[in-house]
Amino acid sequence: MTEENLNPEEGESRPEVEEVAQQPSRDPAPSPEGDEPEVAGAAESPEAPxxxxxxxxxxDELTVTKMELEERTLDLQRLQAEFLNYKRRVERDRELLRENxxxxxxxxxxxxxxTIDRAREHEPLEGGFKATAEQLERVVAGLGLVKFGEVGDAFDPTVHEALSHIGxxxxxxxxxxxxxxxAGYKIGDRVVRAAQVLVVDPA
Structure with missing residues (x-):
C-alpha cells in the first residue's frame, strides 16, 4: 500500500507522486547524406496509353493516305500516257487510211x-484537150500526187528505175x-511509181 504524506497545514494526505523517468524521445534516423526526401507527385506520370x-x-492513317494518293497519281499518269499513245495511233492510222x-x-x-505527157511531146496541147489535161493535173496535185523525174537528175535507185545504160x-x-x-509519182514520201529512166555513167 502506498504511503501517504500528511500535510500538517491542510491536514490532508496526498498520495506520493512517483517520479517517472522521462525517456529521451527517439527521433527517426536521418536519411543518408545526399538523399532527398521523396516528394509526392514530383515524378511526371507517363502518358496515358x-x-x-x-x-x-x-x-498510320496519314501514311496509308499518302501511299494511296501516290498510287492514284501513278494510275492517272499511266492512263494519261495510254490515252496520248492511243490518240497518236488513231491519228497515224487515220492518216495512213487517207493516204491508202x-x-x-x-x-x-x-x-x-x-498519155497527156506523150501528147505534149508530139505537139503542144490545144483547145478543150489542153483545158481538160491541165484541170486533171491540178486535181491530182491537190490530192497530194507529186510528179518527179527530170533529165540531169542524179540516179537514185529508191525513186528511179533504170531501163538501160546508154554509155x-x-x-x-x-x-x-x-x-x-x-515520169515518177509519189504521195508524200511514198513512191507511187518510180521514174523510168535511161542513164549514163561518168567517163
Whole structure:
C-alpha cells in the first residue's frame, strides 16, 4: 500500500507522486547524406496509353493516305500516257487510211497522165484537150500526187528505175538520168511509181 504524506497545514494526505523517468524521445534516423526526401507527385506520370495509341493510329492513317494518293497519281499518269499513245495511233492510222485511199484512187490515173505527157511531146496541147489535161493535173496535185523525174537528175535507185545504160558522158560525175521514159509519182514520201529512166555513167 502506498504511503501517504500528511500535510500538517491542510491536514490532508496526498498520495506520493512517483517520479517517472522521462525517456529521451527517439527521433527517426536521418536519411543518408545526399538523399532527398521523396516528394509526392514530383515524378511526371507517363502518358496515358490511350493517347499514344491515338497518335500512332493517326500517323498510320496519314501514311496509308499518302501511299494511296501516290498510287492514284501513278494510275492517272499511266492512263494519261495510254490515252496520248492511243490518240497518236488513231491519228497515224487515220492518216495512213487517207493516204491508202488516195493511193488507190490516183494510181489508175497515172496512165492517163502518161498519155497527156506523150501528147505534149508530139505537139503542144490545144483547145478543150489542153483545158481538160491541165484541170486533171491540178486535181491530182491537190490530192497530194507529186510528179518527179527530170533529165540531169542524179540516179537514185529508191525513186528511179533504170531501163538501160546508154554509155558514158564526160560532163557527169555520177550516174545520171539522161532520158525520162516515164515520169515518177509519189504521195508524200511514198513512191507511187518510180521514174523510168535511161542513164549514163561518168567517163
Amino acid at each position: 490511350g493517347v499514344e495509341a491515338g497518335a500512332g493510329a493517326g500517323a 485511199a488516195t493511193y488507190a484512187a490516183l494510181t489508175p490515173i497515172i496512165d492517163v497522165l502518161d 558514158t558522158d564526160a560532163e557527169v560525175e555520177v550516174t545520171t538520168c539522161k532520158v525520162i521514159a516515164k
